[in-house]
Amino acid sequence: MKYLEGTPEEIAQFLQLMGDESGVDVGAAAVEALGETTASGTETLVRGRARSQEIADRVLTYLxxxxxxxxxxxxxxSERTRDGLSNYLMVRDAGKRRFGAVAYVSAIHAxxxxxxxxxxxxxxxxxxIELRDVKGGHKYAVNCPLRDDETVDLALQLTSRALEKVR
Structure with missing residues (x-):
């Protein structure tokens, strides 16, 4: 097994370039570091997973x-990916009281x-605005796919509403 050392951004860039060919175990510390809120780590994750440049740009604009x-x-x-990261990003309130995420955004399809x-x-x-078919009382019942640039404005409005609920 190979081990890779470097900053989270360097590791993410390496894995993005090498894909599954790297054979590298980045270890839990690197996965945790990549999960932090660094803009470059987020950008690397989104660009590496998005189905298109347009989707990546739209997700990054929202974020x-x-x-x-x-x-x-x-x-x-995720335990299923080589880099240990899932295909989604969690948007959480940065305040003292931390509830679950107020939004989940898919890096793959926005x-x-x-x-x-x-x-x-x-x-x-x-x-x-799409309502999900979930059981009553489910906290995550609204979808707003980022299909175009105008929808990003609506998504921000909805995210603000979700933040108001947890603050």
């Missing part, structure tokens, strides 16, 4: 703008699931 709302962005973890219920968005009549 850069949502940080201004006082949030932290963290990569999820899906966005929010910690909102149908009642939280019943005043909005927008076809870009």
């Amino acid at each position: 850069s703008r949502v940080r201004a709302l006082g949030v932290e962005v963290e990569a999820g973890t 899906g966005l699931t929010l910690r909102l219920t149908p009642e939280d968005v019943d005043d909005l009549d927008d076809p870009r």
Whole structure:
């Protein structure tokens, strides 16, 4: 087994370039470091997983703008990937009280699931807001896929609503 040393960004760039050919075990410390909120680590993860440049750009635009709302962005973890990171990022309130994520954004296809219920968005009549078919009381019942640049504005509005609920 090979071990790789370097900064989280260097490791992520190496793994992105090498893909599954690297044969490297980055170890739990590197995976944890990559999960931190560094902009370059997030960008590397998104660009490495997105299905297209357009999707990567849109997800990164959302993430850069949502940080201004006082949030932290963290990569999820997975035992199924070589780098130990999942295909989604969690948007969490940066405040003292930390509940679950207020949003999950997919680096692959720009899906966005929010910690909102149908009642939280019943005043909005927008076809870009999709209600999930989940059991009553489920906290993550709203999707807002980032299909175009205009939807990013709506996604930020919805993320603000989710933040208000947990603050």
